[in-house]
Amino acid sequence: MKSITLNRFFLCFIFFISFYISAQNQSERDLTLIDKDWRFSFGHLYDTQKDFNHATSYFSYLTKTGFGDGPAAQNFDDRAWRKLDLPHDWAVEQPFSEKGSFSHGFKTAGKGFPEKSIGWYRKKITIPEADKGRMISLKFDGVFRNSKVFFNGYFLGTEESGYNGFEYDVTAYVNYGGENTIVVRVDASMEEGWFYEGAGIYRHVYLQKTNPIHVAVNGTYITSEIQNKNAEVTARVTIENKGNYKGEIEVIQSILDTEGKQIATVSENITAPDFYKTAHYTSKFKVNNPLLWDLENPNLYRLVTLIKQERKPIDRFETTFGIRTIKFDAEKGLFLNGKPIKLKGTNNHQDHAGIGTALPDELQYYRIKKLKEMGSNAYRCSHHPPTPELLKVCDELGMLVIDETRLMGVNDYHLNNLKRMIERDYNHPSVFCWSVGNEEWNIEGGIVGERITNVMQGFAKSIDPTRPVTVGISSGFKTGISSVVEIMGYNYMGNGDIDAHRNEFRQQPGMGTEEGSTFATRGIYFTDDDKHYQSAYDKKPRPSFYSIEEGWKFYAERPYLAGMFIWTGFDYRGEPTPYGWPSVTSYFGMMDVCGFPKDNVYYLKSWWGKEPVLHIMPHWNWAGMEGKEIDVWVHSNCDEVELFLNKKSLGKKKMELNSHLEWKVKYIPGTLEAIGYKSGKKVLTETKKTTGIAEKIELTADKENASNGNVVVVTVATTDKKGLYVPTSNHEITFSAKGGKILGVGNGNPTSLENDQFIDNVDLVSITNFEEKKLASANTDRIPSEGDNSWKEAFKDRDYKNQAPAYVYRGKFELKNNLKTNTVNFFHKKIGTETVVFVNGNKVVPSTEDNQKYVLNSNVLNQGTNTIQIIATPLQKNKDWDVMNTDPGIIQVITPAESWKRKLFNGFAQIIVQKDGNANEVVLSASANSLNPGTLVISKK
Structure with missing residues (x-):
């Protein structure tokens, strides 16, 4: 009898604890990613019948609340629609056409293609009865573009820009304990930029549940000051009350160090804000001997904001931040934590081969890691606010960021977009500068540009006074914007006299916000305009633009310039200057759209990085050109380099700072060898060998990428019978995956019109x-x-x-x-x-x-x-x-889709693979005519 009583007591105790934990969890914040299991279908730009008769009812969604019709209606039958997961870019799925947009890579989507300019998304979710009393909201990181969102047939709002995150409160519309329907109509018919922008819900979507009293959207703002090796951290929290509670609440703010240990905490009882009002609460902390955030050691702290009501936790919000100082000096450049640094930056758009703009988080990491490996320490978001995940990666890897708004202007549309960007991003230690515009040629040199800049600059500083403001300027460096902007952004030194501007505006710091802009096709060493190929040698592309080497030398030699941002780190879709159709990507990148390095990467790595570098260009496969002179360049940071052909010395040359070495070499098959010396001692050897024909497919997963997530970047190449990579191989490879799926394929060829994705139609x-x-x-x-x-x-x-x-x-x-x-x-x-x-x-x-x-x-x-x-x-x-x-x-x-396939381009292709949730491993297989097949097994961590 005693044991039965104890058992009952134990069961009751377990039930009580479970109930308590459940109640506690329900009272606090719950943020759930809802990217899985959406339905998608194309609508139509102007044919209402093809747009599922949306907005044709007698009462429209704008006339009476809750009258969403067509796909916006809760009971619309979407069973025949395509199933997919987010993020999703429907533009990248489309074929190419000469009738497509030059700036958007000639994809058959957007303007000119009304049947592929409207996309509908629908998803059903269940919200339990237990959530009654909580605030329920939908959070979108970004939808391109002009999105309208409905919930259970109720219209929530419109977000025009494709780069803003936004949130809708759906609490009043929820069907508790039953099915709820989210609907998004996306209109991508209009372009915001002159570069590939994708189409659809290309960033993450979340379902958020909070107590009526909670930390507001982007509701924390953290700043720090360093004095005598200690830091004073100021944390302002904005608390919102969407309920009827009146009385005191307790706000507890704590700082956790890089190891997750609590090092400081402040608590205070305050009066809750009134109904649908907000209140600010500020805490100050002293952090002794803080671990500073810098490029080599990107130390991150966390602020935990806890709100209690009647001693019970009702909201918990975490904010990652770093402790560091940034200072621009008009004479000495940029200082990070009191130490001078030179910006070694790149500009980048947000698309990637095979994926378009719908980048998985792991691919964001992969791209920033590639830039860091090149020696880059700074990233300019060109020309719009980035994804939250990109800034998270830059925080974690140590990459400075210029965060840029999309469009200049002084009205609500422009200033509200700027405000949302700053408030979303101002706790990221990587962000060191706000950019309020880029190459606004119509206003750059005149009084209108000056007025707009003054307003936007002052507005930005009113929100965040800790960071300076810049604008990228290209049409003259003396009047208009350039005369009033806080940090002068020079776009191309060929567009004006930088030294003369500096001499006139000596109190204005400056940096090269765009420089370089050279053309290069990876693996190509002779320009062929008929094939739209640009030689990879770093040459001046046109009179008003300078080579990468010329640009870096100019900025490196001037202490008053903080550094430069090359146009661009990666190739991108669209803007295929100096060509047009059938070129569909740019030629500007240091790397191609896959992230495969062009030879300029090794020049930058030599002078931007800290490791010894020795690189020979070009490859040494030149059948049919025996006896003809080949330009051989060596990129290195060694003191001297000696070049050999088939063990015969072609001479030793001294390397000048920020330069490269050149030889004229008559082609003979065999081995080119370079030996690098430092202080007279041999430190590096590099070879380029003439290979045999390709015999085998090699698949290689990015190691760090494979172990840190569900999406893996795989390089495809071929080897000859000796195991040497064949740099001229252009075989078409067919792929299949078990235990996962392929997300996209690419090869870096700017003229490739092959499919990026192979999906069922x-x-x-x-x-x-x-x-x-x-x-x-x-x-x-x-x-x-x-x-x-x-x-x-x-x-x-x-x-x-x-x-x-x-x-x-x-x-x-x-x-x-x-x-x-x-x-x-x-x-x-x-x-x-x-x-x-x-x-x-x-x-x-x-x-x-x-x-x-x-x-x-x-x-x-x-x-x-x-x-x-x-x-x-x-x-x-x-x-x-x-x-x-x-x-x-x-x-x-x-x-059914065709089999996944892609041609190699100058030896390489790339596959993006996603692991299945339940599979222990992914097996990727590759085959091609006349080649031994390749297999890669990617195991789960």
């Missing part, structure tokens, strides 16, 4: 000419005769109070290709209480998974016109104003 085919005929009974054994003239337009002038016992309906649908491999489904929408479906005279039965879905086998279908008939007993109206469904449904045609 989903077509929605409407049923047309829909007619009806009355029946005396719903006889389902056979199809009624069609020979009489009693057919009429279905549902037209239907008297719902005097309906026939049954009806037979018929319609047509067209199939362009009735391939054996296609999957054809009929998703029926209920038009009767009991229904029977016939296709081309054949009775079809519903699937077991869904009694309103019919799988149509190829043996019942025709290529061309098909007939569908439905026998149904009619639906009855309960109220006169009930709206009855008159849509029989949609035909879904799924055409």
